Amino acid sequence: MKVKVLALFALAVGVSMVSVPLFAHHGNSAFDTGKRLTLKGTVTEWFWANPHCFLKFDVKDDSGNVVNWVTETTNGPDMIERGWSKQTFKAGDEVTVTIEPVKNGKPVGRVIQVVLPNGQTLGMAYVKR
Amino acid sequence: MLSALTRAQTAQPAAPVALDGWGRPVKSPVTGPKAAPAPRRDLSGIWEPANGPGDGIQPNGPKDMPSDGKPEHTPPYTPLGLQMQNAHKALFGTTAVLQALNNDPADKCDPLGFPRADLFQLRHTQFFQNERQVVILYQFEKRWRTIWTDGRELPKEIPESKWYGYSVGTWVDDSTLVVQTVGTMGDERAWLDNTGRPVSDGMRVEERFHRVDRDHLEVTVTIDDPKMYTRPWVAINKFPMKLQSPDYDVIEMMCIPSESEKYHREYGDVASETVGK
Numbered sequence: 001m002k003v004k005v006l007a008l009f010a011l012a013v014g015v016s017m018v019s020v021p022l023f024a025h026h027g028n029s030a031f032d033t034g035k036r037l038t039l040k041g042t043v044t045e046w047f048w049a050n051p052h053c054f055l056k057f058d059v060k061d062d063s064g065n066v067v068n069w070v071t072e073t074t075n076g077p078d079m080i081e082r083g084w085s086k087q088t089f090k091a092g093d094e095v096t097v098t099i100e101p102v103k104n105g106k107p108v109g110r111v112i113q114v115v116l117p118n119g120q121t122l123g124m125a126y127v128k129r
Numbered sequence: 130m131l132s133a134l135t136r137a138q139t140a141q142p143a144a145p146v147a148l149d150g151w152g153r154p155v156k157s158p159v160t161g162p163k164a165a166p167a168p169r170r171d172l173s174g175i176w177e178p179a180n181g182p183g184d185g186i187q188p189n190g191p192k193d194m195p196s197d198g199k200p201e202h203t204p205p206y207t208p209l210g211l212q213m214q215n216a217h218k219a220l221f222g223t224t225a226v227l228q229a230l231n232n233d234p235a236d237k238c239d240p241l242g243f244p245r246a247d248l249f250q251l252r253h254t255q256f257f258q259n260e261r262q263v264v265i266l267y268q269f270e271k272r273w274r275t276i277w278t279d280g281r282e283l284p285k286e287i288p289e290s291k292w293y294g295y296s297v298g299t300w301v302d303d304s305t306l307v308v309q310t311v312g313t314m315g316d317e318r319a320w321l322d323n324t325g326r327p328v329s330d331g332m333r334v335e336e337r338f339h340r341v342d343r344d345h346l347e348v349t350v351t352i353d354d355p356k357m358y359t360r361p362w363v364a365i366n367k368f369p370m371k372l373q374s375p376d377y378d379v380i381e382m383m384c385i386p387s388e389s390e391k392y393h394r395e396y397g398d399v400a401s402e403t404v405g406k
C-alpha cells in the first residue's frame with residue numbers, strides 16, 4: 001500500500017508530546033513500535049467511546065485510490081486530560097495525523113499527534129495544570 | 130479591518146485545556162506551597178495520582194511489581210499460582226499475546242474487581258466517610274466499595290464471594306487507615322492485575338492509606354494469597370496521590386459492551402489480523 005506518507009519517523013515537532021508511555025487497550029504486541037507515519041486525510045468518523053476512541057479518515061494515495069485509516073487513541077477521560085474532546089473532529093475535517101502503525105500492514109495504528117484544520121496540534125501528553 | 134484579519138490569520142491556536150466532568154477548566158488541586166496538617170482520621174475528598182493522571186494507570190502490572198522479567202518483580206508463585214498465571218493470556222506483561230488470543234475477562238467489560246481496581250486503574254478516587262464506614266468511589270467503571278470502620282470483624286465464613294470483597298478498616302494512628310479485605314472473587318473472571326497474575330478465594334489484601342498532610346495521601350497494597358503465592362508481597366508502595374479541588378467533577382468512565390464490540394470489530398481485530406486473512 002502506497003500512501004501519501006509525509007514522514008516515516010517521528011517529527012522533530014511534537015517529540016515532547018509523545019514523551020508519555022502509550023497505552024493501547026489491546027496491548028503493544030500488534031504495533032511496529034517506534035515507527036511513525038504521518039498522513040494527511042479527511043475525517044470520516046471520530047468515535048468517542050470506551051474502551052478507546054478511534055479516528056477514521058480517508059487518505060488518497062498517489063494513484064488517487066482512497067484508503068480509510070482507523071487509528072486509536074485512549075479512552076475519553078484520558079483524552080480530556082490531554083486536551084481533546086468529543087468535539088475535536090467532525091466529518092470532513094482536513095487533518096494531519098502521525099501514527100504508530102501495526103505490523104501487519106493494515107491501515108490501522110495508534111495516534112501520536114494530530115494537526116487540526118486551525119493549525120492546533122494535539123498530542124498524547126497530559127495538559128499541565 | 131485588514132489588521133484585524135491579519136491578526137486572526139496569524140493568531141496561535143489556543144493551548145489545550147484540561148476539563149472536568151462538567152466541562153469546566155480544572156483548577157490546581159493543591160492550594161498552597163505548604164499543606165496544612167492532615168485532619169484527624171479523615172480521608173474525605175477527591176484524590177488523584179500526584180504525579181499526573183497517568184501514574185495510576187498500570188497496564189504492565191502494579192507500579193512496584195511490573196511484569197518486566199526482573200526477578201525482583203516476579204511474585205513468589207506457588208506451583209498452582211504459576212500454572213494459573215500461564216493459563217492467563219494477557220495483553221500486557223512479558224507474556225503478552227495479540228488481542229485475538231487473549232482471555233482477559235476485563236476485555237469483555239467484566240468488572241475489574243478488587244484489588245485490580247487499585248492495581249490497574251487508580252484514577253480519580255473519592256472518599257466519603259461517616260462514623261461507621263468509609264466509601265471509596267473509583268472513577269474507572271464508576272464502581273464503589275464500602276469499608277466498615279464500626280469495629281466489626283471480617284466474616285469467618287464468606288457468605289458469597291464478591292467482586293469487591295468484604296472490607297474492614299482500623300485507624301492505626303490519626304492519619305493512617307489500614308484496611309483488610311477478604312471474600313473476593315476467586316474464579317477465572319478475576320485477575321489480580323493487567324498481566325494475568327492470579328488470585329484465589331483465599332486472598333487477603335491489606336491497604337494502608339496514610340494521609341501525609343491535608344493535600345497528600347499514600348497508598349500501599351499488600352497481597353497475601355497462600356494458594357497462589359508463597360509469601361505476602363507488596364504491589365504498590367506509598368503510591369502518591371494529591372487532593373483535587375473540592376468542586377472537581379469526576380469524568381464518567383465505563384466499559385461499555387456495545388462500544389467495545391465496535392472497537393474490536395473495526396480496530397482491535399484488524400490490528401490483530403483476525404479479519405481479512
